[in-house]
Amino acid sequence: MTDSRYDGTIDWDRYYEDADDEKRAEASPSAHHAGDVLAEFVAATDAARVADVGCGTGAATFTVAEAHPDTTVVGYDAAESVLEENRERARERDVENVRFEHAVLPAFAPDEPFDVVFSYFTLQYVRDVARALTNLYAAVAPGGHLVCNYLNEAGRAYCLEAADDPHANTDRAFVFDPDQYTERFAALLDGDSVLSAERIEHVLGVEPRSAFEVVDRPDTQWAWHHAPLVCVGK
Ligand SMILES: C[S@@+](CC[C@H](N)C(=O)[O-])C[C@H]1O[C@@H](n2cnc3c(N)ncnc32)[C@H](O)[C@@H]1O
Numbered sequence: 001m002t003d004s005r006y007d008g009t010i011d012w013d014r015y016y017e018d019a020d021d022e023k024r025a026e027a028s029p030s031a032h033h034a035g036d037v038l039a040e041f042v043a044a045t046d047a048a049r050v051a052d053v054g055c056g057t058g059a060a061t062f063t064v065a066e067a068h069p070d071t072t073v074v075g076y077d078a079a080e081s082v083l084e085e086n087r088e089r090a091r092e093r094d095v096e097n098v099r100f101e102h103a104v105l106p107a108f109a110p111d112e113p114f115d116v117v118f119s120y121f122t123l124q125y126v127r128d129v130a131r132a133l134t135n136l137y138a139a140v141a142p143g144g145h146l147v148c149n150y151l152n153e154a155g156r157a158y159c160l161e162a163a164d165d166p167h168a169n170t171d172r173a174f175v176f177d178p179d180q181y182t183e184r185f186a187a188l189l190d191g192d193s194v195l196s197a198e199r200i201e202h203v204l205g206v207e208p209r210s211a212f213e214v215v216d217r218p219d220t221q222w223a224w225h226h227a228p229l230v231c232v233g234k
Helices: 012-018 021-026 034-045 059-067 080-093 129-138 153-163 197-204
Strands: 049-053 072-077 098-102 114-119 140-149 229-233
Touching: 012 021, 012 080, 034 049, 034 059, 034 114, 034 140, 034 229, 049 059, 059 072, 059 080, 059 098, 072 080, 080 098, 114 129, 129 140, 129 197, 197 229
Parallel strands: 049 072, 049 114, 072 098, 114 140
Antiparallel strands: 140 229
C-alpha cells in the first residue's frame, strides 16, 4: 500500500526498512558516476551549499561532502528510515559538513537557498513533477544551478515494454523487483512524471543545458538517452 507521500510509487520507508545490501545498491544509482559528476560540478561552480533531494542512501551526498569539506551538503529524502541510517553513518565517519532532512516532493521549501540543488533518479517517482521542478528551482540561490536527471518519453517507452509482464523481463534495466515494478514506476508508466527539455523550459522559463557542458562526461555508457542529466542556471 502507498500513502499520499508515495502517490505514484512504492512505500520507500518500507523499502529501506526491509532492504538488504543488494536492494540498497539497486536504489543507489548515484553511486555509479553521479556522485563524482556532482563533486566535479561543485568544484567547477564553486558551490558552497548543496542539496541532494531524493538522496536515498546518500551515495552522492557523502561523495560531495567528503570531496569538499568546506561545502555544506544536505541530503533530503521522503523516507525517514534511510535518513536515520545516513545520519548514523555521518556520525560514524565523522563527516561534519553533511546533514539529512525530511522532504517529500513535490513540496520542497528549505529555509536557506542552495548553490546547487541536485536530484538524481527521483523525479520519475513524483506525479506532480512540474510543481517539484518549480520548488526545486525556487530553492536555488541566484547564480546557482538546479542539476537533475529525468525520465523522458524514450525512457517511459522503454519501461512500458516490461510493464505487461515484469517477471519475463527481469534482465532489463529498471526491473529490479518484478513484483513491485508497476507500482514503483506508476507515475512514469502513467506518463505523469515524464519530462523533456521543452517541458522543463516551459515550467521554469529557462532552457536546460546538458550538465556535461559544465563537467566531463564519464566514459562509461549510461542511459543518458532515456534519462538526461541537465543543469538549469539561475
Ligand atoms: C532510486 S532512489 C535514488 C537515490 C539517489 N538519488 C541515488 O541516485 O543514489 C529514489 C529515492 O527517491 C526517494 N523518493 C521517492 N519519492 C520521493 C518524494 N516524493 N520526495 C522525495 N524523495 C522521494 C526514495 O525514497 C529514494 O530514496
